[in-house]
Amino acid sequence: MSGPNVFYAQSGGVTAVINASACGVIEAARSTSKIGKVFVGKNGILGALTEELIDTSKESKRDIAMLRHTPSGAFGSCRFKLKPPENEPREYERLLAVFKAHRIGHFFYNGGGDSQDTANKVAAFSRGAGYPVQCIGIPKTVDNDLPFTDTCPGFGSVAKYVAIATEEAGLDVASMAATSTKVFVLEVMGRHAGWIAAASALAKQGIASPPHLILFPEIIFDRERFTEEVAKVVKRYGYCVVVASEGAQYADGRFVAESSRKDAFGHAQLGGVAPKLVDMIQQDLGLKCHWAVSDYLQRAARHIASEVDVQQAYAVGEAAVRLAVAGKSGLMVTIERKNGNRYRWGIGSVALSKVANVERKMPRRFISRSGFGVTPAGLDYLRPLIQGEDYPPYHNGLPQYVRLKNQLVKKRLPKFRVE
Amino acid sequence: MSGPNVFYAQSGGVTAVINASACGVIEAARSTSKIGKVFVGKNGILGALTEELIDTSKESKRDIAMLRHTPSGAFGSCRFKLKPPENEPREYERLLAVFKAHRIGHFFYNGGGDSQDTANKVAAFSRGAGYPVQCIGIPKTVDNDLPFTDTCPGFGSVAKYVAIATEEAGLDVASMAATSTKVFVLEVMGRHAGWIAAASALAKQGIASPPHLILFPEIIFDRERFTEEVAKVVKRYGYCVVVASEGAQYADGRFVAESSRKDAFGHAQLGGVAPKLVDMIQQDLGLKCHWAVSDYLQRAARHIASEVDVQQAYAVGEAAVRLAVAGKSGLMVTIERKNGNRYRWGIGSVALSKVANVERKMPRRFISRSGFGVTPAGLDYLRPLIQGEDYPPYHNGLPQYVRLKNQLVKKRLPKFRVE
Numbered sequence: 001m002s003g004p005n006v007f008y009a010q011s012g013g014v015t016a017v018i019n020a021s022a023c024g025v026i027e028a029a030r031s032t033s034k035i036g037k038v039f040v041g042k043n044g045i046l047g048a049l050t051e052e053l054i055d056t057s058k059e060s061k062r063d064i065a066m067l068r069h070t071p072s073g074a075f076g077s078c079r080f081k082l083k084p085p086e087n088e089p090r091e092y093e094r095l096l097a098v099f100k101a102h103r104i105g106h107f108f109y110n111g112g113g114d115s116q117d118t119a120n121k122v123a124a125f126s127r128g129a130g131y132p133v134q135c136i137g138i139p140k141t142v143d144n145d146l147p148f149t150d151t152c153p154g155f156g157s158v159a160k161y162v163a164i165a166t167e168e169a170g171l172d173v174a175s176m177a178a179t180s181t182k183v184f185v186l187e188v189m190g191r192h193a194g195w196i197a198a199a200s201a202l203a204k205q206g207i208a209s210p211p212h213l214i215l216f217p218e219i220i221f222d223r224e225r226f227t228e229e230v231a232k233v234v235k236r237y238g239y240c241v242v243v244a245s246e247g248a249q250y251a252d253g254r255f256v257a258e259s260s261r262k263d264a265f266g267h268a269q270l271g272g273v274a275p276k277l278v279d280m281i282q283q284d285l286g287l288k289c290h291w292a293v294s295d296y297l298q299r300a301a302r303h304i305a306s307e308v309d310v311q312q313a314y315a316v317g318e319a320a321v322r323l324a325v326a327g328k329s330g331l332m333v334t335i336e337r338k339n340g341n342r343y344r345w346g347i348g349s350v351a352l353s354k355v356a357n358v359e360r361k362m363p364r365r366f367i368s369r370s371g372f373g374v375t376p377a378g379l380d381y382l383r384p385l386i387q388g389e390d391y392p393p394y395h396n397g398l399p400q401y402v403r404l405k406n407q408l409v410k411k412r413l414p415k416f417r418v419e
Numbered sequence: 420m421s422g423p424n425v426f427y428a429q430s431g432g433v434t435a436v437i438n439a440s441a442c443g444v445i446e447a448a449r450s451t452s453k454i455g456k457v458f459v460g461k462n463g464i465l466g467a468l469t470e471e472l473i474d475t476s477k478e479s480k481r482d483i484a485m486l487r488h489t490p491s492g493a494f495g496s497c498r499f500k501l502k503p504p505e506n507e508p509r510e511y512e513r514l515l516a517v518f519k520a521h522r523i524g525h526f527f528y529n530g531g532g533d534s535q536d537t538a539n540k541v542a543a544f545s546r547g548a549g550y551p552v553q554c555i556g557i558p559k560t561v562d563n564d565l566p567f568t569d570t571c572p573g574f575g576s577v578a579k580y581v582a583i584a585t586e587e588a589g590l591d592v593a594s595m596a597a598t599s600t601k602v603f604v605l606e607v608m609g610r611h612a613g614w615i616a617a618a619s620a621l622a623k624q625g626i627a628s629p630p631h632l633i634l635f636p637e638i639i640f641d642r643e644r645f646t647e648e649v650a651k652v653v654k655r656y657g658y659c660v661v662v663a664s665e666g667a668q669y670a671d672g673r674f675v676a677e678s679s680r681k682d683a684f685g686h687a688q689l690g691g692v693a694p695k696l697v698d699m700i701q702q703d704l705g706l707k708c709h710w711a712v713s714d715y716l717q718r719a720a721r722h723i724a725s726e727v728d729v730q731q732a733y734a735v736g737e738a739a740v741r742l743a744v745a746g747k748s749g750l751m752v753t754i755e756r757k758n759g760n761r762y763r764w765g766i767g768s769v770a771l772s773k774v775a776n777v778e779r780k781m782p783r784r785f786i787s788r789s790g791f792g793v794t795p796a797g798l799d800y801l802r803p804l805i806q807g808e809d810y811p812p813y814h815n816g817l818p819q820y821v822r823l824k825n826q827l828v829k830k831r832l833p834k835f836r837v838e
Contacts, residue, residue, distance in 0.1 A: 016587075
């Protein structure tokens with residue numbers, strides 16, 4: 001009889017490489033007799049509560065290998081947080097019941113800060129309940145805001161996408177600026193941390209080159225200062241490229257995207273920091289503007305994923321299996337940057353209890369004094385993360401992404417109502 | 420002494436492959452003794468009026484070769500239309516004076532419908548003035564709306580970008596829809612013709628697969644019908660992906676993006692059809708939505724250019740030189756689709772007088788009966804145009820795009836004031 005089964009779940013916003021982590025988990029588990037099957041929650045942790053467990057042993061070796069280059073969450077993800085077990089143990093009890101019924105001894109939770117917190121609580125709860133489950137957190141977030149890991153899988157590929165988009169759109173605007181658009185605003189993700197916006201600075205090839213201004217959530221937004229800077233840049237270089245975090249905010253904490261403007265019916269106007277900024281520039285400076293909001297395109301852009309990011313995403317999945325087999329629990333896998341001039345990285349781990357509820361913002365020393373740019377130290381941190389192009393295979397002009405069978409395990413328990 | 424010099428200019432909105440056409444012109448001109456130098460207008464036709472002629476003979480062979488994979492307009496483009504010579508011959512006379520002063524015998528104009536019209540007028544005017552210039556139009560437009568050519572260089576790469584963006588974002592939404600976003604709206608270019616939006620349908624892998632609804636400028640937009648369809652799709656498949664042309668319009672010709680809504684200060688609210696549609700869906704259906712506006716990113720996305728598009732863009736530039744050497748004038752180069760099951764194409768030409776002021780919209784037979792999809796005939800037309808991936812070289816994680824020296828020829832004429 002083989003070892004205990006694994007329950008793996010994807011959590012929160014998906015990325016271009018979270019399936020590469022799943023691929024790492026499944027391929028590593030298949031290669032050892034110490035692990036039974038890998039079950040995956042349909043739509044993340046919800047699948048554990050509803051006992052909808054996807055049996056990955058039904059998938060071919062080829063299809064599992066294709067996960068490595070397939071973006072999004074191949075098993076479904078969810079935005080759902082378990083209620084705290086201290087007050088409402090019902091969901092935790094259900095989780096354990098499902099784990100017991102399917103001989104699950106390892107829980108791998110692939111997500112951001114909230115998920116690491118949940119994994120930590122499951123570890124404690126299961127110990128207390130006398131059915132200790134080995135809980136390992138697998139980091140994932142395009143926001144790059146998890147502590148203790150040098151970077152978060154998913155971030156490097158968004159960073160690469162944003163840097164390339166800035167480079168390409170910058171050339172476009174430069175070539176038209178004499179008679180047309182003078183200002184281009186690109187809105188990128190990052191509600192609380194400016195890592196993604198910062199990555200656009202990798203496209204900069206000198207002082208005159210885009211991006212000219214970057215807006216970070218970490219730096220208070222001041223309309224007057226901003227439009228003055230735009231005017232200066234346009235005067236100096238003929239055009240201006242702005243990259244704005246969706247989380248850019250005023251001194252009082254209001255998001256720029258959530259302005260107080262109302263439509264004719266009195267409804268609050270729909271968000272989007274880019275159109276708001278363009279409105280300001282047109283009102284204050286009367287310059288012709290264009291804007292783009294890349295939204296999901298940026299985090300789904302597997303077609304231009306960073307090779308380093310893909311390798312790291314795979315490695316953290318693989319490492320979760322290794323830690324579990326070694327009898328570890330209560331850890332999150334981390335990526336460690338080695339010392340030295342050439343970029344080298346390895347895998348480490350940190351106690352889940354330390355990770356929970358700590359958010360890593362951009363350090364001020366990575367943001368230039370003006371507040372609109374990235375320092376050399378920031379660029380040195382970012383540059384290695386976008387190295388290499390891990391192209392997916394193509395068929396008929398389009399990337400070939402896998403659709404799994406996602407066959408469910410037979411249920412053994414009564415229904416459970418998720419509230 | 421070598422043959423007459425060429426004046427080449429880029430016109431209007433730039434694309435991922437217009438520089439590939441420039442590359443075709445310059446490399447072909449360099450390979451024949453029948454052509455002198457290739458001068459390029461700085462910022463398009465404006466450069467001819469201001470006598471700012473870029474001397475491409477100063478660029479290295481390597482840099483010219485790199486134009487093939489560099490997006491945007493490497494010499495600057497412009498949105499500027501010459502005034503009709505019948506009423507105001509001043510600009511045409513200046514053009515001829517500059518051409519004479521620099522021994523220019525060939526004029527290659529690389530642009531859309533307006534540019535072809537201008538090229539035609541220059542041909543006639545120069546004949547009438549006793550200094551006949553051989554005028555050849557080189558097609559370019561992401562809108563794909565030029566007549567007589569099977570497709571327009573620039574379109575295939577945008578089509579590929581939009582199809583991939585739809586495929587990737589579609590997977591993202593599908594994996595999150597159980598607990599998060601139910602509707603995703605992607606706004607794409609196409610003010611008057613729905614070709615670009617139509618290309619998203621290439622990502623469709625079956626009836627349940629995105630895109631579920633496409634909005635074309637050719638089909639009248641009806642809010643009630645639209646939100647009803649969205650509701651139906653969400654009910655059936657759990658989520659809905661909409662791809663909308665920026666040119667989607669109501670029965671009375673108003674653009675959906677130009678709604679009558681005002682901000683708190685009475686200013687007309689800034690465009691963007693995607694946020695407008697999302698507003699409608701949230702008001703009528705109360706569903707969680709996300710939206711993206713790819714704007715310049717789509718037409719600058721050389722990193723994922725279509726190989727067929729790049730080859731055709733190069734070929735139409737090369738062909739302009741061939742036609743000029745053969746003594747032709749008053750023609751636009753065209754791309755011809757050969758008969759047969761396998762896609763094959765060749766180069767042809769058409770009289771500029773026929774091209775001028777004709778706009779090619781999507782034929783109704785390419786749009787499905789519901790008005791929200793693309794027919795098999797439409798897909799058969801589109802599919803060959805996105806084949807092959809023509810990746811640029813990378814350095815340090817980013818595409819290596821060329822910046823030319825763009826050295827100007829010494830001026831020989833008095834200043835001219837552009838009005």
